[in-house]
Amino acid sequence: MSSRGSLVLVLHAHLPFVNHPQDSAFLEENWFFEAVVETYVPLISCLERLAAEGIRPGVTISVSPTLGAMLENEALEKKLALYVESRLELIEKELERLQGDPVMQRTASYYRDLYESAAEMLHKYSGDLITPLKALQHAGQIEIITTSATHAVLPLLARPEAVRAQLSVAAEDYLDRFNRKAPGFWLPECAYDPRLSSYLKLSGYNYTFTETHAIAGRGDRNPNGVYSPYRTTSGLGLFARDSESSREVWSSQSGYPGDPAYREFYRDLGYDGDYEYVRPYLGADGNRRPLGLKYHRITGSGSDLSSKLPYDPEAALARAAEHASDFLARRLRQADEVYSSRGIRPLIVSCYDAELFGHWWFEGPAFLEAVIRKIRQERLPLQFVTPSEYLNSCQEPEEVTPAISSWGEKGYFDPWVNESNDYIYPAVYAATDKMIETANRFRNQDLNSLAQRALNQAGRETLLSQSSDWPFLLYIGSHADYARGRVSDHAANALKLLSEVAERNVDERLLSELEKKNNIFPRLDFRVFASVSRF
Amino acid sequence: MEQLALTLPAEDTLVLLPKNPGTFFAFWRFSSGKEEAFLSSAFAPEVELRVFRSEDKSVFFQHRVFWRAGRAYLPVPERGGACEAVLYALRNGEWERLLDSNQAAAPESADRCDDRARASMEFMKGGSHEL
Numbered sequence: 001m002s003s004r005g006s007l008v009l010v011l012h013a014h015l016p017f018v019n020h021p022q023d024s025a026f027l028e029e030n031w032f033f034e035a036v037v038e039t040y041v042p043l044i045s046c047l048e049r050l051a052a053e054g055i056r057p058g059v060t061i062s063v064s065p066t067l068g069a070m071l072e073n074e075a076l077e078k079k080l081a082l083y084v085e086s087r088l089e090l091i092e093k094e095l096e097r098l099q100g101d102p103v104m105q106r107t108a109s110y111y112r113d114l115y116e117s118a119a120e121m122l123h124k125y126s127g128d129l130i131t132p133l134k135a136l137q138h139a140g141q142i143e144i145i146t147t148s149a150t151h152a153v154l155p156l157l158a159r160p161e162a163v164r165a166q167l168s169v170a171a172e173d174y175l176d177r178f179n180r181k182a183p184g185f186w187l188p189e190c191a192y193d194p195r196l197s198s199y200l201k202l203s204g205y206n207y208t209f210t211e212t213h214a215i216a217g218r219g220d221r222n223p224n225g226v227y228s229p230y231r232t233t234s235g236l237g238l239f240a241r242d243s244e245s246s247r248e249v250w251s252s253q254s255g256y257p258g259d260p261a262y263r264e265f266y267r268d269l270g271y272d273g274d275y276e277y278v279r280p281y282l283g284a285d286g287n288r289r290p291l292g293l294k295y296h297r298i299t300g301s302g303s304d305l306s307s308k309l310p311y312d313p314e315a316a317l318a319r320a321a322e323h324a325s326d327f328l329a330r331r332l333r334q335a336d337e338v339y340s341s342r343g344i345r346p347l348i349v350s351c352y353d354a355e356l357f358g359h360w361w362f363e364g365p366a367f368l369e370a371v372i373r374k375i376r377q378e379r380l381p382l383q384f385v386t387p388s389e390y391l392n393s394c395q396e397p398e399e400v401t402p403a404i405s406s407w408g409e410k411g412y413f414d415p416w417v418n419e420s421n422d423y424i425y426p427a428v429y430a431a432t433d434k435m436i437e438t439a440n441r442f443r444n445q446d447l448n449s450l451a452q453r454a455l456n457q458a459g460r461e462t463l464l465s466q467s468s469d470w471p472f473l474l475y476i477g478s479h480a481d482y483a484r485g486r487v488s489d490h491a492a493n494a495l496k497l498l499s500e501v502a503e504r505n506v507d508e509r510l511l512s513e514l515e516k517k518n519n520i521f522p523r524l525d526f527r528v529f530a531s532v533s534r535f
Numbered sequence: 536m537e538q539l540a541l542t543l544p545a546e547d548t549l550v551l552l553p554k555n556p557g558t559f560f561a562f563w564r565f566s567s568g569k570e571e572a573f574l575s576s577a578f579a580p581e582v583e584l585r586v587f588r589s590e591d592k593s594v595f596f597q598h599r600v601f602w603r604a605g606r607a608y609l610p611v612p613e614r615g616g617a618c619e620a621v622l623y624a625l626r627n628g629e630w631e632r633l634l635d636s637n638q639a640a641a642p643e644s645a646d647r648c649d650d651r652a653r654a655s656m657e658f659m660k661g662g663s664h665e666l
Contacts, residue, residue: 155640156552158551158552158639159637193553193640403642403643404640404642410555412553412554413552413554414555417560422606423537423538423606424539425560426543426548426562426605427539427541427543429548429562430543430546430548430564433546484539487539491543492541495544
């Protein structure tokens with residue numbers, strides 16, 4: 001059956017690098033544990049299941065280098081195993097507590113399956129979830145791409161050396177992790193500016209993605225709109241996000257995730273449970289916080305948390321299947337409309353944060369699996385393709401000059417530069433500028449091992465200070481003290497190490513501590529920050 | 536004004552960053568020599584930021600601000616484009632050029648980009664949560 005349109009589905013998986021080996025438990029490390037159990041394991045299971053049934057998923061997954069490093073971090077893997085074990089212990093208690101309430105008990109039983117699946121997969125792959133992703137890519141089932149080294153919003157890095165470092169460290173990291181060259185690059189926050197095209201191409205990437213209005217928001221300059229790939233003057237392939245399919249999934253108001261049958265995110269046993277009962281699972285400070293066991297459904301957009309009705313996993317999964325059918329029907333209509341109005345078989349590019357599926361939208365992985373499965377089972381004239389496949393088979397894309405843009409609120413850089421977070425930039429730039437200056441000074445010198453180590457660690461600290469996550473957390477007022485502390489610590493660490501190298505007085509004890517804690521990018525060479533005469 | 540608990544090296548820096556089609560963000564720091572000149576009143580306390588188009592060097596905005604403010608939001612030319620900023624200080628009645636910024640590309644305003652669903656922000660609204 002000939003296809004009436006092609007779909008590129010991109011899942012961008014990213015978490016900031018959070019690793020506190022000196023603490024037996026650290027609150028912000030739970031971000032990683034929750035995402036593994038609720039998102040990464042369910043998505044990998046779904047992809048493996050489809051592949052085993054001969055249904056090629058054909059999705060594109062961006063694995064950020066920071067997330068990749070955490071997925072391979074042995075200390076975090078051990079803590080993750082303890083986290084899963086602790087949740088399973090709590091779930092067993094819940095199954096007993098809920099004996100008189102079969103509806104809630106069914107949900108608890110569903111959670112037992114979820115956490116047991118996580119435990120099984122972690123056991124199967126010795127705790128390293130990069131392994132199944134690599135295997136899926138190797139088998140041609142999916143395409144894996146990367147993003148900037150620490151998820152810096154690149155248009156906010158004014159120094160070319162800093163952009164180059166973010167791109168080339170990411171390229172090297174991908175090569176080490178996946179044993180091949182990264183085919184494409186996810187721009188953090190879809191943030192694009194004109195400098196990036198040549199930088200990306202020179203760093204070896206073949207394509208990237210932009211927000212809709214980078215291509216389509218400025219009138220009729222690009223007649224195919226977002227429905228074709230493009231290329232820049234540097235030869236970089238460009239795919240623009242389709243806002244229509246994005247809205248159906250992203251919007252918490254009008255999108256699928258707001259359906260009354262779906263699990264309510266904000267009501268959680270950590271808040272509802274008897275304090276003494278949940279206390280052992282709350283963390284060292286004893287503050288109430290989510291435990292991931294949520295027994296209610298959204299019920300209605302206007303209903304407050306206390307009036308939410310019990311969650312029914314089976315009804316929610318049935319709804320996810322209906323939404324998958326609706327999503328595909330809309331894509332077929334969209335494809336026909338584009339064909340009627342523009343005379344092309346469209347390429348529809350749908351990009352989402354991976355953590356939306358499972359963590360935020362609990363039924364998201366089931367929705368995705370149903371979407372992929374239905375195309376095959378119902379013989380729908382749509383096909384999932386990876387960007388590389390599409391570029392290899394389509395006509396030479398037209399050349400465009402995309403506009404500056406991002407997928408953040410209001411479409412530019414407001415979430416990362418505003419009065420709630422702008423005070424971090426002097427520190428980020430102080431570290432970055434000193435790093436560049438020092439790299440230029442020492443790039444051709446013979447250095448002893450200690451100085452080399454200190455400069456390499458300063459490079460890691462500089463990159464970590466540039467993460468988009470810190471200003472974003474400050475903007476939304478979530479974990480603000482932690483975010484502020486991270487920027488401050490990384491900038492201070494970089495400046496201290498650089499100053500010690502310049503004074504030939506490196507504190508080896510401190511250096512070793514930092515190497516153990518911020519142990520990302522083991523092969524980083526500080527010279528990646530050096531200036532080049534022409535880039 | 537919020538600050539990080541961190542002492543930064545005293546070095547001359549002026550950075551211009553894009554924020555949105557209407558606004559640049561600028562921040563600056565001074566070397567100890569220049570800071571001393573402000574503290575000793577050799578420079579007047581108000582500095583002037585001038586933003587100009589890189590293409591033709593035409594200044595389209597001037598903004599006066601206390602030297603220690605360290606940051607300011609500045610407008611963008613109507614059609615976007617590459618811009619730069621220069622920071623001047625007044626000494627003995629004459630404007631003296633102290634700091635030059637990087638070149639920053641100002642976004643061009645796009646139609647209909649404000650009404651889209653925006654990444655995870657949609658799920659960050661309201662309620663307490665983790666992640």
